[in-house]
Amino acid sequence: MTNLSTGKIKRILIRATNWVGDAIITTPAIRAVRKNFPEAKISLLAKPWVAPIFYNNPYIDNILLYDAAGKHKGLSGIPRLSKELRKKKFDLAILFQNAFEAALIAFWAGIPNRLGYKTDARSLLLTHCIRLKPAMKRVHQIDYYLGILEGASLKSDGRQLTLVVTDEERKHTEEILAEHGITGKDRLIGINPGAVFGSAKRWFPERYATLGVGLQEYSGAKIAIFGGPGEKALGQYISKLMESRCVDFCGKTSLREAAALIERCQLFITNDSGLMHVAAALDTPQIAIFGSTDHATTSPSAPRSQIIRLPVPCSPCLKPDCPIDHRCMKNITVKMVYDTAVKLLMKN
Template sequence: MRKEEIRRIVVRGPNWLGDAVMCEPALSQVRTLFPHAEITLLVKPAIADLLAHHPAVTRTLVYDDRGRHAGLTGKWTLAGVLRRHRFHLAILFQNAFEAALISFLAGIPRRFGYATDGRSLLLSDPVLVPPRRAQRHQVEYYWDLLKPLGGQGQAPAPRLFVTPEETALIAARLAEAGIGASDLVIGVNPGSTYGHAKRWLPERYAEVVNRVVKDVQGQTGGRVGVAIVGAKGEEPLGKGIADQIKTRTVVCSGQTTVRELMALVKRCQLFLTNDTGPMHVAAAFKVPLVAVFGPTDWQTTSPFGVEAQLVRQPVSCAPCLLRECPIDHRCMTGVTVEQVHAAASRHLPLAVPPPAERALILGAAPSPISLAGVTVFLDRDGTLNIDSGYLKSPDDLTVLPGVGAALARLKQAGARLIVVTNQSGLGRGYFTSKDLEAIHHKLRLVLAEDGVTLDGVYFCPHHPDDRCNCRKPARGMIDRALAELQVDLTRAYVIGDSARDVELARQVGAQGILVMTGPSGAEALADLTARDLSPDHVAEDLSRAVDWIVAHATRMPTADLSQ
């Protein structure tokens, strides 16, 4: 083979999540062997999500075997799609007969794959399967397939990739459950889509978690949260375990996409798991893990390239590789709470995310400046989002351009962000408190995409005629923040698009910034000027307001930032 003539390659990846993770080093080596070729990954939908953003892949084709590619007609359709791409080489990591048949029907001239499943005649280059006695790890099994193409060396550990946006969204999900960026997170993966035989007993998982939480709190006094993951249909299993755990627990079973699962597992400081796909995801992210093995072969599918703790009960019938145990499930019932707790203890003490990494957990890079102790009060409508009148539904919320990035700069630098907003629409009956809660939930989620979390959201629900003490420019909402969040008003800023926001700043002794993104910014500025209440700064938008805050706060002595 003249490698320089191979310009278009299709790689048929494995079907199962764990297998796809273990295949990742080989996928990366395809790029090394063919640095100038276009590499197309052909995989099922879940694996397409798993390997999205992978640097070795030029594009991905989804094999929808339950939809448009189902049956013989669907296979012929898929072969036609591949034929139009005019691939020079097919590398088949998936071992089934149909993988070779489809590449053959597509007319791909060079077809590499293991000589399994009676498909040798369909392969231009069948590769002998390693002998069973060799006990090759599955990572090495995929890696060795590339040796006839020039592959060499030892297989490295698998890698996976998530985006800052995905990291931020998971941070927001955990924050809603009361688990913050500096908290330790223990992940629990008690299920298995392959079959019940691979599942350790759920009540024992709960007991191990309670013991580990007690250990961690005794050693560090730190806050610990638990995240339970699993596939659709495993929600009752996750809830049953959560009900027995004595700390903040969020059940994500059946509630995450593959990408969200990856970001969630990456966030964990310890992962307790059966031998399943999420176990390999945790290993790829170098998460300390404890894996319970029963009917599967730990020598070929254990976490690769990491210092994982494996717990198993040697019995004569294991590994049987059966989905359901036909006898008494002794390989799993023989694994005790004490064994798994001892294995988890070898990973203690757990490492709290250091300050430099907390910003990354929230999806942003560390800031070179410090605004520690600074609080920024933010108006909502016209400042954070488009002011279209009375906002009645989360579907109508549109965050202004650049707002997320601007607030991320403040958050990265250590400032606290608090929304204070008049919502007389509640008092007027235009929308309900549930509507408002949904709007603020969406606002938090949208900001989380830029790694921003709000430290507080305060609103005045009253009609203007009620003469309450919380409707801006009255200071009631600020006073609540003072009591609940211990705000230092000498290091505070108020940003808004109306005159009442600047008046509020004057009321509480904070710096007042008028942004011109609301519908009546010019009118508000004229009114304030006429009343000798000019704002401390006028900004075109929130981004410019943040520029001014950063410059102002960093040049002022920390003892007096209000001058």
């Protein structure tokens, strides 16, 4: 494998990952790409639900959509996308997504330099193939993605996450909150009870409800429930348990609106999820509850983030649903989370 000649690279395509949390975790690597190629035009290819994470990112010049449910759908979709990319004459593709498909698209797009991990039988499609050492599977995901660049003798640029909320979005956030009787003087605590990957990652909604009521009584803060369209029923259930002493935003905000609302929170309490990494990128004080997943590789990377987990022999199992008794979550009591929340509220 030859080293990349940074002076000859003028147009770069970065293939984004497909999950919100993973997308945020790649932002230190994206900044490093800009550091190594300061004069290059950097475009990012992302699925529509992930793309908003990169809006206003100062290290990206252009965002391209991979619309797999629309114009890039079906058997003709990938060739069509590859043809579109070929017209842009990229010099280098950096593949943060590990799938075979990502390498195939870059290959068919005629991009002469294609950099990524040697996974999913795609070594023949990559010109700069980075061997995935076993130890890399145990490091934090930030370092995992930086490892792609370091494997090609490119320099990293720290581990700080990037997620930019604009003043206009902050103003819109205050308008949303005002509709629910929440003013700029009110403290706001966010609760994120869902997790798209599966139920094994979720602390129990009844406990979230009890926690929310307790923190409201302690601090006088307003409680906001966060979640996506698939978590509407969960938000409604917790709101009912709290006797509607909260604002339920589940399925009612865009990803950008959710991010701006999370930035407004004085405390965010969440499962291991995409919004957990949103809070970390914004350095919102947060408590992340871990059970089935590996905190060593996916914990929130921010100074004001704190995780709660209790080791059990079967964790991390990385399974979407617990096949036994969900002990990794059952052992985490409301009091444990409440006491940690009070300390963070006092500190911040």
